[in-house]
Amino acid sequence: xxxxxxxxxxxxxxxxxxxxxxxxxxxESLEYAVKATFLYKFxxxxxxxxxxxxxxxxxxxxxxxxxxxxxxxxxxAAAGQMIGERPIAVRHLxxxxxxxxxxxxxxxxxxPSAEAEDAVRGKPVLTVTDTSRATMGKSIVxxxxxxxxxxxxxxxxxxxxxxxxISSKLxxxxxxxxxxx
Amino acid sequence: xxxxxxxxxxxxxxxxxxxxxxLSLILAGVLVTLYEEQLYRAQKFxxxxxxxxxxxxxxxxxxVFNDAKTAQEYVTALQANPELEAAGxxxxxxxxxxxxxxxxxxxxxERAPAVTSYVANNxxxxxLPVNQGGAAVGAVYLRANLDSxxxxxxxxxxxxxxxxxxxxxxxxxxxxxxxxxLANTRLESQARQLAASNLKLQAEMQERxxxxxxxxxxxxxxxxxQLSGGxxxxxxxxxxxxxxxxxxxxxRVAQGRTDIQRYLDSANEGVTRAANLTQRIxxxxxxxxxxxxxxYLSQLVANIDDxxxxxxxxxxxxxxxxxxxxxxxxxxxxxxxVIINLAINARDAxxxxxxxxxxxxxxPPSHSRMPSGDCVALTxxxxxxxxxxxxxxxxxxxxxxxxxxxxxxxxxxxxxxxxVRQSNGDLIIESELGKGTAITILMPRYxxxxxxxxx
Numbered sequence: 063x064x065x066x067x068x069x070x071x072x073x074x075x076x077x078x079x080x081x082x083x084x085x086x087x088x089x090e091s092l093e094y095a096v097k098a099t100f101l102y103k104f105x106x107x108x109x110x111x112x113x114x115x116x117x118x119x120x121x122x123x124x125x126x127x128x129x130x131x132x133x134x135x136x137x138x139a140a141a142g143q144m145i146g147e148r149p150i151a152v153r154h155l156x157x158x159x160x161x162x163x164x165x166x167x168x169x170x171x172x173x174p175s176a177e178a179e180d181a182v183r184g185k186p187v188l189t190v191t192d193t194s195r196a197t198m199g200k201s202i203v204x205x206x207x208x209x210x211x212x213x214x215x216x217x218x219x220x221x222x223x224x225x226x227x228i229s230s231k232l233x234x235x236x237x238x239x240x241x242x243x
Numbered sequence: 244x245x246x247x248x249x250x251x252x253x254x255x256x257x258x259x260x261x262x263x264x265x266l267s268l269i270l271a272g273v274l275v276t277l278y279e280e281q282l283y284r285a286q287k288f289x290x291x292x293x294x295x296x297x298x299x300x301x302x303x304x305x306x307v308f309n310d311a312k313t314a315q316e317y318v319t320a321l322q323a324n325p326e327l328e329a330a331g332x333x334x335x336x337x338x339x340x341x342x343x344x345x346x347x348x349x350x351x352x353e354r355a356p357a358v359t360s361y362v363a364n365n366x367x368x369x370x371l372p373v374n375q376g377g378a379a380v381g382a383v384y385l386r387a388n389l390d391s392x393x394x395x396x397x398x399x400x401x402x403x404x405x406x407x408x409x410x411x412x413x414x415x416x417x418x419x420x421x422x423x424x425l426a427n428t429r430l431e432s433q434a435r436q437l438a439a440s441n442l443k444l445q446a447e448m449q450e451r452x453x454x455x456x457x458x459x460x461x462x463x464x465x466x467x468x469q470l471s472g473g474x475x476x477x478x479x480x481x482x483x484x485x486x487x488x489x490x491x492x493x494x495r496v497a498q499g500r501t502d503i504q505r506y507l508d509s510a511n512e513g514v515t516r517a518a519n520l521t522q523r524i525x526x527x528x529x530x531x532x533x534x535x536x537x538x539y540l541s542q543l544v545a546n547i548d549d550x551x552x553x554x555x556x557x558x559x560x561x562x563x564x565x566x567x568x569x570x571x572x573x574x575x576x577x578x579x580x581v582i583i584n585l586a587i588n589a590r591d592a593x594x595x596x597x598x599x600x601x602x603x604x605x606x607p608p609s610h611s612r613m614p615s616g617d618c619v620a621l622t623x624x625x626x627x628x629x630x631x632x633x634x635x636x637x638x639x640x641x642x643x644x645x646x647x648x649x650x651x652x653x654x655x656x657x658x659x660x661x662x663v664r665q666s667n668g669d670l671i672i673e674s675e676l677g678k679g680t681a682i683t684i685l686m687p688r689y690x691x692x693x694x695x696x697x698x
Contacts, residue, residue, distance in 0.1 A: 096309070103307050106376040146377045211312075231304035231375075235313055 094131040096212045097192070097205050098139035101132070101168055104188060104203065105145040107232035110165060111225050114186045121151035123163050127178050128170030132192070136168070158182060166190060175201060186225045202226070206237055213237045261417030265410045272406030276399045283398075284362060284389065287326070291367045291387045292360060294321065299373040299383045302332050306340065306373055306381040314341035324387075328366065331355075331384035332373075342384075355382040365389045459658060466583065477553060478520060484513035520549070533574040535666065537689050540578070540621050541565035541603045547579050551586050551601075558596035559589075567603035567619045571686035573666045581662060584655045585623040585682055591646065592627030592680060600624040606685065617688035624681040630674040638672055656682075 105122045122145050126133045133154070140150040155162060158178040166188045169175040175191050179200050182189065189201035193215075202224065204215045215238045221228050222242035233239050298317060305314040314332045318341045321330050331342035331351030342351040360369040366388055373381040390398070488510040495503050544551075544565055552561060582601070589599045606618035630638065630645075637643045639660040663670045663684055674680040 100308060106307060107304060144378070211310075213310075229304070231300070234301075235304045235308055235310050 091131075091135075093207065093212060095135050095139060097132045098135040100205070100212065100214070101136060101166060101190060102140040102143050102145070102150045104166060104190070104232070105148075105150070107229035108188055108221075109227040109229075110186050114165060115148070119147045121149045122165050123151050123153060124166045124168070125153045125155050125158070125162060125164035126168045126170070127155050127158055128173035130170035130172055130192075132168065133170050160185070169201065182224075184224065188221070188224075188226060202228075208237060216240070218242045261413050261420070265413045265417075268406055268409045268413065272402055272409075275402055279399060279402070280395070283395075287387065287389060288360070288362065288367055288369075291326075291369045291385050292371070294324065294327070295369045295371040295383050295385045298330065298332070298385070299371050299381075302341070302383065303373050303375040303380055306332065306334050307375055309334070309340075311340040317341075318343055321385075326387045326389075327385060328388045329384075329386040333382040333384065335380050337382070340381075348386075351384050351386070356384060358382065362389075462655065462658075463580075466580075466587065477549075478517060481513045481517040481520070485510045485517070488513065533577060533662075533665065535572045535574055537570040537691075538573055538575045538578065539568065539570050540619055540686070541567050543575060543578060544582060544601055544603060544621070547582065550579075550583060554583055555586050555590040555599055559593055560596075560598045562598060562600045564600065564602040564604075567605050567621070569605050569617065569619050570689040571619045571668075572689040573668075573686060574662075577662050581659045581684070582621070582623065584659060588655060588682075589623055589625035589627065589680070592625050592629075597626035597679075605688075618685045619688060620683050620685050622681055622683040624679060626679040629676040629678050629680055630672075631676055635672055635674050639670065659684075 102122070102124055105124075124136065124140060126136050137152050140152050143150045153164070155164075158164070158167065158181045160181055162182070164182065164187050167178065167182060168190045169178050171192050171194055175189075179189055188203065190203040190205070191201040192205045194205075194207070200217070200220065202217050202221045204217075206213045206215060214236055216228060216233060216236040217240045218228055218233065219240050219242045298321060301317045302314045305311070305317070318330050318332055321327055322343055322345075328348045329342070329344035329351045331339050333355035334340050337355040339351060339353055339355070344350040356370045358370050358372050360367070360371075362368070366386055369385045369387075371383050371385075372379045373383060389395075396403075488506040492503050492506040492510070495506065544563065548561075548563070555561065586599060586601075593599075600622070602620075602622040602624070604620050604622075606620045608616045608618075634645060639656050643657070660670045663686075666686065668684055668686040671683040671685065672680065673683070
């Protein structure tokens with residue numbers, strides 16, 4: 063009798079936990095994995111000026127500045143992925159300068175983004191940050207979590223300044239878009 | 244019969260031609276409809292394909308970023324197309340991330356079907372890959388319903404209507420053609436019958452002309468026969484005169500007397516009169532064509548005075564009122580015959596005797612029944628039995644006679660009328676039962692200038 067009660071309690075708890083996993087917010091690790099995946103997938107919808115690449119098969123350089131949960135899983139997410147004929151090359155940087163060869167630059171949440179953003183301003187670099195950071199940056203793409211879904215805002219005006227063309231398909235997915243002038 | 248047989252194939256040909264046209268029209272209509280249907284299907288097929296491509300391009304980003312909500316928005320927007328029955332969007336792994344299906348229709352499949360497009364069960368199925376940056380990122384599925392048969396029928400209504408009208412027109416014109424051909428055949432046979440009867444009529448007319456000619460001759464002989472009795476008597480008298488005078492002359496010559504001139508004159512006169520009489524008979528019996536010459540009718544009547552008196556006999560008194568002095572153009576011999584004929588008719592109408600009046604008179608235009616102008620009228624009037632109106636109407640018809648068989652031919656007045664008309668004249672019959680008959684011959688006045696000089 064007593065044993066059976068215990069068994070029932072265990073079952074209910076397990077069920078409750080299972081339902082929590084599906085119904086409630088996605089586990090944090092999943093959120094970071096999604097963000098890491100998005101980082102390289104953006105490349106599909108962004109056109110860099112031809113000068114940004116040496117050859118048609120030159121890799122897309124995905125630079126990660128700093129260390130956070132996203133930066134930790136980027137290597138795993140982008141491994142073996144191709145953008146057309148271009149492979150993805152992930153580079154972990156400690157600092158960003160104007161000379162850094164980056165096509166996409168993710169600034170981890172624990173690093174003030176302004177300096178890095180200023181360093182690549184005017185260059186064809188797609189800057190990506192997360193709005194969950196302490197200080198707001200001026201990146202072109204900003205991750206937002208809304209309704210338990212990872213979404214993003216796009217500053218198309220700044221993308222235009224940087225010489226980047228973002229596909230309208232991507233823009234249509236964005237939560238908000240600051241249109242180019 | 245031969246003609247009739249050649250008609251039938253033509254009618255058959257035109258009928259089968261109409262049938263053939265109708266059939267080919269229907270066939271053409273069916274072909275056009277099928278072609279339209281094919282075209283419609285191909286067009287719809289293409290349309291659905293294009294819509295699938297648009298949907299694929301629209302949801303590419305949503306698939307890449309696992310944005311099912313946005314993908315669903317695009318799919319939902321497709322519902323505006325009433326032809327679309329169901330749609331689905333599948334991610335790279337083949338899982339359905341968005342879709343819709345109209346009520347009472349199957350939902351889009353759970354897993355992405357193989358990439359293909361086909362038509363089945365009046366539906367278009369289209370499964371298209373979604374590519375982004377050269378790599379497949381998912382697939383879209385579209386299922387469209389083609390129009391129902393009824394709606395398509397309405398769409399092809401125009402063609403059906405046109406074909407039906409064409410068939411109707413062909414049918415109507417075909418039957419009209421057949422009716423026309425039938426009527427034509429009937430008309431042709433009627434025309435053939437008419438031609439045949441016309442030919443027969445002409446033959447009859449020729450025969451009748453021959454008979455008339457023979458009868459005319461025999462009538463002339465009859466008239467001669469009638470005359471001959473009186474003439475023989477007259478001739479005998481004349482011969483008696485001549486003979487008597489010659490005997491007296493012989494006696495006087497034997498006595499040696501010289502007062503013989505009186506007898507010579509008398510004998511001479513008798514011979515002259517006999518010669519005249521003979522001349523008349525010869526002229527009367529002679530067959531001759533009409534040779535019109537200017538004639539004074541009063542003079543002509545006066546010349547045949549003796550003949551007339553012999554013809555009508557003693558019971559009939561003859562009165563002459565010859566006042567005409569205009570010439571007419573006619574054949575004198577025939578005119579004499581006509582007058583004698585009329586006189587004999589008048590005599591026959593007065594078996595108990597009576598008065599025969601022969602009048603001639605100038606007839607100015609105001610009194611004339613002739614349209615041309617001046618005329619000369621010659622009237623033979625009797626005080627006999629007269630004619631009823633019915634008889635008067637028929638009087639000039641050939642072979643019509645009221646005389647007993649063997650006495651008359653029924654051609655006298657008919658030939659008279661024919662002769663008068665041939666001479667541009669006219670014949671008027673006035674009669675009253677019990678009082679008498681007046682027959683008037685109107686001849687146009689002869690004007691000298693209208694005759695050619697050499698006649």
